[in-house]
Amino acid sequence: MKPTVNSTCELGKHRSGFTLTEILVAMSIGLVVLGAVVQTVVVIGRLVHKNQVVTHAVSDTRLVQAHLNRELAVAKSQTINTPYVRPRYGGPSPTQEDGLTYNSELTYRVPIGSFARVVSAAGNSITLDCAVDLKPQAGDFIEISAPSLGRNCRIVSVNDTRSPNTAGNVTLTIDKTVNEAQGESAYDSTIDKGQSIVLANAAKAAAMADAAAKALVNGYQIAANTIAGIQRERRYAVAAPGGAAASTVYELRWYPSTISDDYTVLSKNVDASAPYLFAQMPADPAPGLIATEAAIRWRLTYKASAKDSAPVIAGSTAYYQSNFVEGMIMPKSGNPISSSSYSDSSLDGDAGLQSTTTLGSTTTLGSTTTLGSTTTAGSTTTSGSTSTAGSTSTKGSTTTKGST
Numbered sequence: 002m003k004p005t006v007n008s009t010c011e012l013g014k015h016r017s018g019f020t021l022t023e024i025l026v027a028m029s030i031g032l033v034v035l036g037a038v039v040q041t042v043v044v045i046g047r048l049v050h051k052n053q054v055v056t057h058a059v060s061d062t063r064l065v066q067a068h069l070n071r072e073l074a075v076a077k078s079q080t081i082n083t084p085y086v087r088p089r090y091g092g093p094s095p096t097q098e099d100g101l102t103y104n105s106e107l108t109y110r111v112p113i114g115s116f117a118r119v120v121s122a123a124g125n126s127i128t129l130d131c132a133v134d135l136k137p138q139a140g141d142f143i144e145i146s147a148p149s150l151g152r153n154c155r156i157v158s159v160n161d162t163r164s165p166n167t168a169g170n171v172t173l174t175i176d177k178t179v180n181e182a183q184g185e186s187a188y189d190s191t192i193d194k195g196q197s198i199v200l201a202n203a204a205k206a207a208a209m210a211d212a213a214a215k216a217l218v219n220g221y222q223i224a225a226n227t228i229a230g231i232q233r234e235r236r237y238a239v240a241a242p243g244g245a246a247a248s249t250v251y252e253l254r255w256y257p258s259t260i261s262d263d264y265t266v267l268s269k270n271v272d273a274s275a276p277y278l279f280a281q282m283p284a285d286p287a288p289g290l291i292a293t294e295a296a297i298r299w300r301l302t303y304k305a306s307a308k309d310s311a312p313v314i315a316g317s318t319a320y321y322q323s324n325f326v327e328g329m330i331m332p333k334s335g336n337p338i339s340s341s342s343y344s345d346s347s348l349d350g351d352a353g354l355q356s357t358t359t360l361g362s363t364t365t366l367g368s369t370t371t372l373g374s375t376t377t378a379g380s381t382t383t384s385g386s387t388s389t390a391g392s393t394s395t396k397g398s399t400t401t402k403g404s405t
Contacts, residue, residue, distance in 0.1 A: 103277035140260030300327035
C-alpha cells in the first residue's frame, strides 16, 4: 500500500514571494528615485520663481519709465519768456553726484484738455467757454497770455453746469483778483531769467503789491475770446510704505493733483538706499538765477522685497533681485498759448479749440540695467541699450485714497 501524500504541504513548498531583504532593497531604490524627482521639482520651482523675480524687475522698471516719459515729456518748462514755470524739486539728497543734487520729489504742471475762450472776467471770477474735453478742477492753474495772469493764478472753485459730454461756459473763482494776477506777471517780466522763482517771499510780495497797484491804475482788462489754458500740478514722490522707515524698499507714488492726498503706487520696489530719483540738469548757475531749458535727469534702482527674493548663488543677487535704469527727459518748453503758437485762422471752429501739445524728446543715458532692455516713449536716443516703443500701460499699479 502506497503512503498518502499531503497535497497541501506539497503545494506550499512551491509558493514564490519576496524576502525581507528584497523588499528593503526595492524600497531603498524607490526612495532614491522619489528623492531625485522631488529635488528636480524643487529646482524647477526655484528657477521659475527666480525668472518671475527677473521678469517683475524688468516690467516694473519699464512701467515707471513709460509713465515718466509720458508725463514729463509734456510738463511745462518755460524759463525764457514770462510767465516763468518749470518743474520743482524737493527732498534733496545730502550729497551731490556729478555736480547734481538728486531729489525724492518732483512737482510739475501739465496742460489739461483743449484751450478755452474767455467769456468775461472781473474781480477774481473768470468765465470760460470750454470744449468738451476741458474739465477744470479746484487746484488747477489758469494761464492767459495777453494780458498775462502770471504763473500762480490758481483756481479755488469751479461752477460747471454743463451737461455731460457738452461744451459750454464754466465759471472759475481764482485765488487773486485779475489785477493782482497781472501785477505778479508784470513783476515777473522785470526780473532777469526768472529770478522771481527763487527770490525771497518777503521781497517778492512787496514787489508784487507794487505791480498790482500799477495794474489797478492802468485798468487792465481781459478781452472776450482771449485764449486761456488750464494746467494741473502733479507730483512724483518716494516714500516708505505705511511710514515704515526701516523698510528695505520704498514706494514711488504719483499724485494726479497736488491738492489731493490720493496717489497711485507706480513701484513698490525702490531701493531704500537710493530714494533720490530726480535731478535738474544743468543745475542753476547761481542763487537767484535759473538754468534755462533744463532737462530732468532721473534714475531708478529696483530691489526685490524680502518676501519676493529668491535663493541664489552667492554673487548673483544683483542679477536676480535688482535692476538699475536712468534717463533724461526734456519737458515741453515755451508758452503754448502765446501769439506765436497759433494763428487766428487756426482758432476758427472746433479745430481752433484743439490742444497742439508738442512732446519733448527723451534720452536714455547708457542704461546699465542687467535685466534686459529699457523702454522709452517719444523721440528716443539710446546708448548701450535696446529701445522700443514705450508702453503707457499702468497694469499692476495700485491706487490709494486719502493717504499721505
